[in-house]
Amino acid sequence: MSDNNKKSNFEKLLALDIGNMTVKEAGKHAEELREELNRHNYYYYIKDNPLITDDQYDKLLRNLFDIEKKYPEVIKPDSPTQRIGAPLEGGFPTVIHSEKMLSLQDAFDYDELKDFLTRVYKDLGLKEGEVEFVCELKIDGLAVSLLYENGYLARGATRGDGVSGEDITSNIKTIKAIPLKLFEDNEYGLPTNLEVRGEAYLSKNEFARINEEREEQGIFTFANPRNAAAGSLRQIDPKITAKRNLNIFIYAMASNEYLDIESHFEVLQYLKNIGLKVNEHIKKTTGFEQIQKFCQYWQDKRKDLPYETDGIVIKVNLFKYQKQLGSTSRNPRWAIAFKFPPEQKITKVTDIKVSVGRTGALTPVAVLKPVVIAGSTISNATLHNEDEIKKKDVRIGDFVLVHKAGDVIPEIIKPLKEKRNGSEKEFVMPLKCPVCGSDTLRPEGEAVRRCTSLACPAVQYEAIVHFASKSGMDIDGLGPAIVDKLLQKKLIKDSADIYYLNYEDIFGLENFKEKSTENLLNSINKSKSKPLSRLLFAMGIRFVGSHIADVLSKNYKTLDEIIDADFEELSSIFEIGPRIAQSIVTFFDQSQNRHVIEKLRNAGVNFQSEQKNLKINENFKDKIFVLTGKLDSFSRQEAKSIIEMSGGKVTSSVSNNTDYLLVGSEPGSKLEDAVRLDVAQISEDDFRKMINEQE
Numbered sequence: 156m157s158d159n160n161k162k163s164n165f166e167k168l169l170a171l172d173i174g175n176m177t178v179k180e181a182g183k184h185a186e187e188l189r190e191e192l193n194r195h196n197y198y199y200y201i202k203d204n205p206l207i208t209d210d211q212y213d214k215l216l217r218n219l220f221d222i223e224k225k226y227p228e229v230i231k232p233d234s235p236t237q238r239i240g241a242p243l244e245g246g247f248p249t250v251i252h253s254e255k256m257l258s259l260q261d262a263f264d265y266d267e268l269k270d271f272l273t274r275v276y277k278d279l280g281l282k283e284g285e286v287e288f289v290c291e292l293k294i295d296g297l298a299v300s301l302l303y304e305n306g307y308l309a310r311g312a313t314r315g316d317g318v319s320g321e322d323i324t325s326n327i328k329t330i331k332a333i334p335l336k337l338f339e340d341n342e343y344g345l346p347t348n349l350e351v352r353g354e355a356y357l358s359k360n361e362f363a364r365i366n367e368e369r370e371e372q373g374i375f376t377f378a379n380p381r382n383a384a385a386g387s388l389r390q391i392d393p394k395i396t397a398k399r400n401l402n403i404f405i406y407a408m409a410s411n412e413y414l415d416i417e418s419h420f421e422v423l424q425y426l427k428n429i430g431l432k433v434n435e436h437i438k439k440t441t442g443f444e445q446i447q448k449f450c451q452y453w454q455d456k457r458k459d460l461p462y463e464t465d466g467i468v469i470k471v472n473l474f475k476y477q478k479q480l481g482s483t484s485r486n487p488r489w490a491i492a493f494k495f496p497p498e499q500k501i502t503k504v505t506d507i508k509v510s511v512g513r514t515g516a517l518t519p520v521a522v523l524k525p526v527v528i529a530g531s532t533i534s535n536a537t538l539h540n541e542d543e544i545k546k547k548d549v550r551i552g553d554f555v556l557v558h559k560a561g562d563v564i565p566e567i568i569k570p571l572k573e574k575r576n577g578s579e580k581e582f583v584m585p586l587k588c589p590v591c592g593s594d595t596l597r598p599e600g601e602a603v604r605r606c607t608s609l610a611c612p613a614v615q616y617e618a619i620v621h622f623a624s625k626s627g628m629d630i631d632g633l634g635p636a637i638v639d640k641l642l643q644k645k646l647i648k649d650s651a652d653i654y655y656l657n658y659e660d661i662f663g664l665e666n667f668k669e670k671s672t673e674n675l676l677n678s679i680n681k682s683k684s685k686p687l688s689r690l691l692f693a694m695g696i697r698f699v700g701s702h703i704a705d706v707l708s709k710n711y712k713t714l715d716e717i718i719d720a721d722f723e724e725l726s727s728i729f730e731i732g733p734r735i736a737q738s739i740v741t742f743f744d745q746s747q748n749r750h751v752i753e754k755l756r757n758a759g760v761n762f763q764s765e766q767k768n769l770k771i772n773e774n775f776k777d778k779i780f781v782l783t784g785k786l787d788s789f790s791r792q793e794a795k796s797i798i799e800m801s802g803g804k805v806t807s808s809v810s811n812n813t814d815y816l817l818v819g820s821e822p823g824s825k826l827e828d829a830v831r832l833d834v835a836q837i838s839e840d841d842f843r844k845m846i847n848e849q850e
Contacts, residue, residue, distance in 0.1 A: 165191060165207075169214055173221045181226040185234075188219040192235045193336055197430050232307050233336035238328045238397070247321035247389070252300055253350050254409040256314045258485055259468065259492040265447060268469070271491045272443055275471060278480055278488070283442045286471060289420050290438045290449045292457075293466040293492050294404055296356030297384045299327065301405075303349040306337045313388065317485075326388050329397040330355065338430040343414050350409035351431060357384050358461050361400050363564055376539060380463050402462070405431040411474060418472045439472060446493075454495050466494040499558045499568065500533075502526040507538065507551055507582045511590050511613035515606040515697075519544060519582065521555070521567060528559055536565040540602040541584045548572070552579035588613075596741050598697070598734050605697065610649045610747040616642060618695050622650040626701060627693030628682040632675040640664050650693070651754035653679055687714060687764045690755075694748075697738040705799070706730050707739075714752070714762040718743045730804060774845040775801035781809050783826055784819030786839055797846060809834055817842055 168188055176184065192215055198206050216235060223230045230237070262268040276283060298314040311327025313320040327333060339345055357365070357380045365383060366376040377383035387399040405426050407419070416422055420439055427433045436453070440446050450467045457464050471477050471489040480489040506522040519538040526533050536557060538544050549555065553570040584604055588595055593608035606614065619638050623630040630653065641647045646660050656679065662672045691704035691714075699707070710728050711717045717739070725736035742748055756762060780798050782791060782805065789797070794817065795805045809816060809828035816829040816836045829836055837845070 168218065169211065171218045171222075173218065173225060176222070176226070178226055178228065181222050182229040185219060185222045185226070185229045186231075188215055188222070189231065189234050189336075191215060192219065193233065193334065196235065196331060197334065197338075235335070237335065238331070247323055249315075249319050250310065250312045250322045251319050252312070252317070252409070253302075253348075256298060256300060256317045256320070256352065257482060257487050258317070259490055260486040261466075262491050262493045263496075265443075265450075268446065268450075268491065268493050269443055271469075272446075275480065275489070279476055286441065286476065287418075287473065288440050288446060289423075289470045289472050290440055290446060291406060291468045291470070292434055292436050292453060292460075292464040293468045293494075294354040294356050294434070295379065295381045295463040295465045296354040296403075297381065297388055299323070299353055299355050299388070299403070300409070301327065301333065301351050301353065303337055303345075303351070305347060306339070306345050308333065308335045321389070323388050325393040326390060326396040327355075329393050330401045330403050332403050332432045334430045336430075338428065340425060340428045343416070343425060345429065346414065351405050351426065352407045352409065353403045353405040353431075355384050355388055355401050355403045356380060356462055357387070357399065357401060359463060360461065362463075365399060366564065403432060404434045406433070406468075417474060419470055419474070419477075420472055440469075450493050450495075457495070464495075466492050468492050497558055498528055499556050500526045500528050501554055501571065502533075502557055504549065504551055504553045504555055504567075504570075507544075507549075509585060509589050511588060511606055511611065514617065515588075515608075515611065515614045517584065517588070517595060517604045517606065519584065521549065523555075523557065523565075526557065528557065528565070533557060533559075533565045536567050538567065541597075541604065542602050544582055550575075550579040550581050591747070593745055593747055594741065596697075596738070598738060600734065607697075607741050607745050608747040610751055615649055619647065619650050619653070621695050622693040623653065623682075624693075628685050628689060630675075630682045631678040632671070633678070637664070637675075649751050649754075651751045651758065654683065654755070654758035654760065683758065683760045685761060687762060690714070690760065690762070691717075694742075696742045698735045699739065703731065703735060708764045709800075712764050718749075718752070772801035772846070775803035778803045778814040779812055780805050780815050780817055781807070781813050781825055781829075781834075782817045782819070784822035786817075786819040788839055788843065794842070801846075 164187070168184070168191055171184060171188075192212070195205070195207055195212055195215075219234065220236055223234065223236055260271070262271060272283070275286060279286060300312045300314065300320065301308065302310040302312075308328070309324075310322060311324045311333075312322055315321060328335065337345055337349075359380070362377070362380045362383055369376050377386060383399070384401060387396050387401055390396045406423075408414075408422055408426070411422055414422075414425070416425060420437070423433050423437060438449055440449060446467075446469055453464065453467060469491050471480065477487070477489040480487075482488055503524040504521045505524055508520050508522060510518050510520055512518060519541065521536045521538055523534050523536055538547075538549060547567065547569060549567055549570050552575075553572075554574040555570050556568040557565060558568055559565055584595075586595055587593065588606035588608065588611055590613040591606065591608050591611040593606055593611060595604045596607050597604040608614075616638060619642075620635050621627055623633040623638065633653065638647075641656075641660075641664075644664075646656060647653060656676070658672060658676065661667055661675055662669070667675075686708065688701070688704040688708040691699060691707055692701050706728065707717055711720070720739075722733075722736050722740050725731055725739055726733050731739075743752075775798055778798075780803055782794060786794060798805050806813070809825050809832060811832055813829070813832070813834045816825060816834050818826060818836050818838060826836070828834075
């Protein structure tokens with residue numbers, strides 16, 4: 156196809172009218188969209204050379220979603236829409252690898268590398284210079300196996316014990332660098348079954364982002380990108396994996412006997428030709444000096460890579476020599492991994508300060524005497540939380556061993572206790588917020604202490620953005636950029652101040668004209684009548700999401716009743732345990748929060764519950780339901796709402812605590828679980844009768 160024809164077809168696909176297609180036309184256009192999207196995935200994720208903008212890609216993908224939604228019979232397994240599946244109910248199935256996935260022998264210095272080369276030459280009966288090697292970066296991630304059948308991705312699995320691994324196909328599909336359909340190679344074609352091996356990994360930036368997010372949430376952080384990649388690929392819910400933005404490099408085929416290819420280097424070129432992502436930093440070498448030069452270059456240069464590499468893999472290139480050398484029960488005798496020595500430095504902790512994050516999380520940070528590690532000067536290192544400080548026993552004045560976790564995050568490995576002279580000081584986390592002076596709270600079972608004030612300057616920006624968000628008070632037009640401008644101009648200090656803005660305040664902002672000013676003021680005024688549950692969620696109370704906000708509004712008529720409720724009363728409510736109850740009590744005990752609430756009251760914001768006339772059905776009260784199969788008279792959401800409005804609860808999986816399994820047509824494995832656990836099963840007719848008994 157000529158460039159002009161490609162362009163015109165692309166424009167046609169962008170402007171598709173989904174409305175009046177026949178099934179045949181839908182199938183034709185869906186196939187064209189899939190081919191176009193897969194082509195752009197290849198150029199974006201494999202070639203690092205995008206041909207279109209992100210907006211254009213999203214438009215193509217939306218068109219394909221719309222066609223497949225209207226005509227599900229045209230869906231194919233290689234469709235980009237099939238990357239994220241449903242959560243698994245339980246663990247991962249076991250799969251057997253077609254060939255054992257061996258681990259590599261390590262060389263920790265150049266003497267051990269020389270010993271490896273000497274043994275290779277001896278076993279082959281050849282001299283240095285007569286054997287070619289391929290040097291590749293050793294990516295610090297998780298080894299996986301991908302199986303393609305007739306060119307389509309059929310399965311993804313972990314290495315496991317080398318013989319068998321876990322089937323993680325749903326999670327593997329979330330990695331956009333993995334093609335769901337391979338290209339045809341002009342010279343070799345495609346085998347019917349092709350199993351390849353690769354390393355799934357996280358970029359340095361993504362590793363840092365995930366750890367920062369987890370630290371803010373008060374959950375443990377990952378030690379390194381490999382640990383993070385492994386945790387991401389073993390998530391039960393693929394949607395969680397998709398959010399981690401994993402990537403991959405393919406480095407081998409399980410078997411090359413069905414292709415007339417003689418060397419590992421040629422295999423890597425073949426894998427690239429059929430659309431798989433292969434690391435570009437590979438080099439053919441002969442002899443120790445060339446290999447050492449490659450290793451030394453990347454030992455220093457690796458700091459500039461966007462991903463972490465912890466060494467160099469050296470492989471004998473020709474397959475006939477690999478076969479002659481063979482393998483032990485654990486390692487191939489034709490390959491070795493040269494490991495880079497970790498860069499660690501000794502420095503001194505001059506102080507420990509506390510930073511307050513966007514969710515109010517208090518994080519202790521060690522102030523270090525500046526030291527250069529991996530090419531950058533380090534003067535601070537996070538200590539994560541008070542438990543971490545106690546575990547490592549880090550004190551102000553300690554000499555400490557420091558490195559970069561994942562070549563990104565400065566981290567204290569350990570204090571050098573033998574260097575202590577008695578002047579070191581133990582650190583204690585503050586009970587008051589260092590920014591605003593409010594109480595701090597460390598909920599039971601959590602590692603992170605938090606500021607409890609809604610008005611804390613350190614958290615006000617994120618708090619106001621959350622308050623105005625679509626899931627909160629839904630103030631259209633009041634996005635992050637506008638919130639930032641209002642704060643900079645000191646027109647607002649907290650969420651309640653939004654309701655005291657006037658025409659002149661908003662009209663004076665950059666890019667605001669008469670109409671846009673009126674629209675924002677109208678949106679602010681309209682939000683005053685939002686239900687109490689939305690206000691509770693918008694306040695950003697720790698552990699009070701949209702569902703708990705609904706629970707509170709169903710149990711109390713007004714916000715004032717919730718404010719006056721004590722710990723015992725709150726914790727006795729179904730679904731509100733001690734941790735949530737304590738968070739609610741602490742939040743409303745803060746004078747700053749009370750001040751914000753009074754401003755909301757005076758502005759006319761609704762404090763009345765929309766659920767004050769809720770009638771509890773005794774058939775549902777405090778009962779736990781699970782739904783399976785397709786319902787005829789209700790949607791899943793409608794059935795869930797009826798149960799919750801009547802005093803019950805809906806969970807996603809069957810357990811010993813489940814009271815009823817509502818069974819529709821074509822039920823899933825939950826029915827088997829219910830039978831096994833002797834859980835009562837009810838039909839849709841039974842469900843309707845339970846509802847009608849309330850009338």
